Amino acid sequence: MIVAVKHIYGCAQVRKIITQLNQRENEMQAFDYHNPTHIVFGPDRLAELDNLVPQDARVMVLYGGGSVKKYGTLDKVLAGLGERHITEFSGIEPNPRFETLMRAVDRVRADNIDFLLAVGGGSVMDGTKFVAAAALYKGDEVELLGHGFNPLPIEQALPLATVATLPATGSEMNMGAVVTHQGGKFPVMSPRLFPTFSMLDPTLTYSLPAVQVANGVVDAFVHVLEQYATYPVGAEVQDRTAEGILKALIEVGPKTLATPDDYAARANLVWSATCALNGFIGVGVPQDWSTHMIGHELTAIFGIDHAQTLAVVLPSLWQARKAQKGAKLLQYAERVWNITEGSEDARIDLAISKTRAFFESLGVKTRLSDYGVAFEQIDTVVNALESHGMVALSETGDLDLEVSRYILEQAF
Template sequence: MNNFQYKNPTKVLFGKGQIENISNEIPKDAKVLLLYGGGSIKKNGIYEQVKTALSKVNVIEFGGIPANPEYEVLLKALDIIKEEKVTFLLAVGGGSVIDGTKFLSAASLFEGETPWDILSKNIRTEKGMPFGSVLTLPATGSEMNSGAVITRAETKEKFAMGGPGLFPQFSILDPEVIKSIPKRQIANGLADSFTHVLEQYMTYSVDAKLQDRFAESILQTLIEIAPTMLKDEFDYKAASNFMWSCTMALNGLIQQGVPSDWAIHMMGHELTALFGIDHARTLAIITESHYKVNLEDKQEKLAQYAERVWNVTDGTLEEKALAGIEKTTEFFKSLGIDTKLSDYTKDYIGTAEIISKRFEERGWKGIGEKGKVTPALVEKIVEMSY
């Protein structure tokens, strides 16, 4: 097992009725900017719950943060933060709203030339404006980590950011909110969290037995609850396990002491930036090709995954590894998620070259757990995903 240091300062308030406790977590003299997305929270009752809980707090609002938090939109919120002298941010939404709030947390205290530098120059945020979150869509794990991903529509770019200053001070996780989530977004959440685990697990062994078992247990839980989550009727027990699995998939715990990959995400981000495809679905597009191209390096872990998660017991190491890849694709399809780029756009020809060139221009010589996925291999992987 590799050396590591681990600290997660986010306080989690989990379960029914926790929204009413928001005011206990925010300084009484704070000036709060309430941030949300397209307005679904005003239709499902969450907005009213939050406003009631904040009745004694000075609150202004900013809505309209899109599904892929957009830089230009966030700059408008940043202007409000500075003009109104906001001191606390509250994200009410899914990963996109929370990610956008993290950007604003960083940008509000950033002393550089332009906030875009935080993203384009990968500047870590050591201290940001304090913020909390009310999770309405489990998927990204942003409610308990310090990372975010922001899109710039003007240039069709999508960059990650982060740093120890970007952990939410608190996050409220009430599984009841899942009642109103469309099944397409539930499927996305299952696929997104599943891939988050794979990115931290499907590398090579460093004999971190507990981390492997943690990762496998999250995968097994997501597989077990997926059919129930996609049914029309709401199941609170399944919803609770779904919400907590999504959080545990990316709160840093299973990443400690082990190598991680993230190449699937880096390629997937480009597909979202170029075509506007749902983030989770871009991951499903890339996963099979990525693992097949890197089969030699990932074979041992893929075979272990096939045995422990999918109960594949027959075959050679390579055969088990390939079975694990096949089972993963089948799982995505069972969620109603297509796994080829051509399923989403007719304009896919040339995409592999565009993404490979972007990586070259950014100086990314090699990504993945061993840095061996060169721009040339990226081109091959994306092309195989057509």
């Protein structure tokens, strides 16, 4: 049984009741776990593409803007693919748009492409996953955007692989994507969309602007927390792994910003971002993607970077949900931030404060007002949540529109 508690903010008595009830079910949930992605990690390995991609493949290489050309990554990828038939598709934007991706789908079909290679960050990878699903789909492709976190009703998809140039989303080792369409951001999920392989060369990320590196640290950090900061189910392996990733990000995030060519720091950042969302820490535990769902609306409406929306929403969401998340927030305070003294509320408040300060130390602002959003525009965000069906969020399904409004107001 999962107990839903509405409209209560930081009530110690309710938190105690929830903890007692959760103790009755303090068992890891049943799960299946399978991750087929082959990770190729390390510098100067793009020449190995020739051995990883089928020899007779007709390959489409998908990427975003000019950075992969400017820094020579695309040339190395093309050289690694050898004499195969290659088609290029450029222009996949941040928060990839359905219309852009459908142009890629048309090219795939016209050129009989049978293998996709994404070269870029999470948006390029996500867009490529949608192309892989849509290219072989027999119905109206927009239907693929209507299934939420449920698997797509597809029986086949084109094989795909990735060359990751931005550590952030974990898309290089999972089956999920997010696609933008008509002002909304839609999850696209299927076991058929796992990359067959992903090449992770930390040196390819050296040239990233500092803001993208900082965003990547925040994105990975919140990915971990959305799977961790719920309620206890006795999953010590998942918890300890999650805590290890968080502590690694706290250590290497500032270091890799200060010294972009520090290979040790950048390698740990790249691998942390991958492990944050490759499924392992999320098995057998409840998950809460409320911060992401609210953040998606902020990106769609105001154009705020995805990670920046997460830094805005998460601390305020935790303040609003201290009753429901109390046990795990106390665990987070102790194990990640070494906070062991003071009352429960004081320890939780300090952990939230340290989390906000960590984001700010990376140069990522944590208030809506920092991004030019007016207080009265919160109504627009709440209306968007309602129109997109985001009316019962959280690990317990009790975060309704009234609570979302409260979170946004506190985040202002």
